[in-house]
Amino acid sequence: MSSLRVVLVSHGATEATRRAGFPLDEPLLRTAVEDPGPGFGRVDAALCGPSLRCAQTAAVLGIDAEPDERLRDLDHGDWSGRTLDEVAVADPAGMARWLTDPESAPHGGESVADLxxxxxxxxxDRSLELARTVAVTHPAVIRAAIGHALGAGPAAFWRVDIAPLSRTTLRGGPGRWTLRWIVPGTG
Known part of the structure; x- marks a missing residue:
């Protein structure tokens, strides 16, 4: 049985990652990718989330990545552009629901379960023709991928911390994914 390899790279640091905020479509900080780290070897598909920060990270890493809409960040709805502390003060009940109920989206965005x-x-949907995929995406997308690989689903979402520029490797295929390793990033 053939195996796929998917390397998920978390985008570099932004103003929102530095201030614990819900991001807008913002650029990387100027110092976000000082050392791009090792290459990726053979790559059959190079993808990225459709945001500016993912495209910029891919470019700095030397990856000619095609945007993929399914790699977009969790939609934070009305909370976008605000910090966690601001939202916790303005909407404590909504924040509590969102953190405890994966199906909840009180902010007008996307639920963790939908993500x-x-x-x-x-x-x-990964294909054997694209056996080695590299995707630059968002920490929330990588958390969801790890939860899927481990069979833990959205309940595991808040139990995983993803640093900027970390690399998460999954192996396997549909219905049989395995978390191979996580290489720490800069966070």
Whole structure:
């Protein structure tokens, strides 16, 4: 049985990652990618989330990545552009629901469960012709992919911390993913 390899690279640091905020489509900080680290070896497909920060990270890493809409960040709706602390003060009940109920989206955006379904579908759609995929994406997407690989689903989402520029490698294929390793990033 053939195996796929998917390397998920978390985008570099932005103003939102530095201030614990819900991001807008913002650029990388100027110092976000000082050392791009090792290359990726053979790559059959290079993808990235459709945001500016993912495209910029891919470019700095020397990856000619094609945007993929299913690798977009979790939609934070009304909370976009605000910090966690600001939202916790303005909408404590909504924040509590969002952190404890994966199906909840009180902010007018996307629920963690919806994100998990989207990312799980993307993973399970990987093709053997694209056996080695590198995707520059968002920490939330990588958390959802890890939850899918481990069979833990959205319940595991808040149990995983993804640093900027970390690399998460998954092996396997539809319905049989394995977390191979996580290389720490800069966070």
């Amino acid at each position: 998990a379904r989207r990312v799980g579908g993307w993973l399970d």
